[in-house]
Amino acid sequence: ELKVEQNPLFLSMQEGKNYTIYCNYSTTSDRLYWYRQDPGKSLESLFVLLSNGAVKQEGRLMASLDTKARLSTLHITAAVHDLSATYFCAVDRLEYGNKLVFGAGTILRVKS
Amino acid sequence: GAGVSQSPSNKVTEKGKDVELRCDPISGHTALYWYRQRLGQGLEFLIYFQGNSAPDKSGLPSDRFSAERTGESVSTLTIQRTQQEDSAVYLCASSPLPRGTQYFGPGTRLLVL
Numbered sequence: 517e518l519k520v521e522q523n524p525l526f527l528s529m530q531e532g533k534n535y536t537i538y539c540n541y542s543t544t545s546d547r548l549y550w551y552r553q554d555p556g557k558s559l560e561s562l563f564v565l566l567s568n569g570a571v572k573q574e575g576r577l578m579a580s581l582d583t584k585a586r587l588s589t590l591h592i593t594a595a596v597h598d599l600s601a602t603y604f605c606a607v608d609r610l611e612y613g614n615k616l617v618f619g620a621g622t623i624l625r626v627k628s
Numbered sequence: 629g630a631g632v633s634q635s636p637s638n639k640v641t642e643k644g645k646d647v648e649l650r651c652d653p654i655s656g657h658t659a660l661y662w663y664r665q666r667l668g669q670g671l672e673f674l675i676y677f678q679g680n681s682a683p684d685k686s687g688l689p690s691d692r693f694s695a696e697r698t699g700e701s702v703s704t705l706t707i708q709r710t711q712q713e714d715s716a717v718y719l720c721a722s723s724p725l726p727r728g729t730q731y732f733g734p735g736t737r738l739l740v741l
Contacts, residue, residue: 520670549729558632558719559671559732604670613684614659614727618670 518543518612522605522619529595530627537622539588539605548588549616550579551604559604562590595626630654632733634720640739641710649705649736653722660703661721661730662695671719677703678726710740 519542529535539548547566551559563572565581565588572579576599578591588605602623606616633652641647653660658679663671673687677697688694692710697703707714717737721730 546727551732558734559721561729561731564729606671608727610727613686614676614678615661615673615684615687616663616671616730617673618663620668620670 518545518607518609518617520605520607520617520619522603522622524622525620526623526625528625528627529592531596532594534594535592537590537592537603537605537624539590539619541586541588541607541617543609544583544586545607545609547608548581549606549608550577550588550590551606553602553604553621555601562603592624595624597626597628600624600626632720632722632731634718634733634736636736637734638737638739640741642741643712644709646706646708647710647738649707649718649738651703651705651720651722651733653701653703653720654724654731656700657722657724657731658700659723659726659728659730660697661723662703662705663719663721664689665717665719665735667716674705674718707738710738712740714738715740 521540550562563579568583570581576593602621604621606618660677662674676684692708695705717735719735720733
């Protein structure tokens, strides 16, 4: 069974600090996604990572993928308040059909 | 262009009643997904439609849940004889390709009293 675990589940950080959110998955997967969800809003796609060693960056967020360790990280650099949201990772694998399997999410609160 | 839209945005119903949730995907997107998000949890896959192929219903939690899609347009998710554990946000997503990036709608927040 394909399972996804994120940690931490809740992260409170000061503006200007760096931190990393971790996403582990149980079996090999085809692709890994990071999504952002603001309170009361829907999910916004941030990154899609396809291969081992893939790294993508957008602003203060950088995502990487280690398929051998079945691990993805979302690194936050010099956090700002606007980054406060819930971040989800999700994976898919053809053998499991067309669905995405999501982690529980990491609630990020950046304090001014 | 317009994104995925869902209606209603909120629904409060009594236990035992049936509810119908609607999803309008992005025009031209052939793939459509329904997910459920319980409070404080990640999304659970419910059902997937791709063109005229038979839907993947493997995530539907019980036979009280059903969904339909007309061609490559609107989809409706129906929950019969609602139970309190059905309370959740129901999210719809569409994709231009099978297994392409999924674009999510704002969700329908369902509360079963």
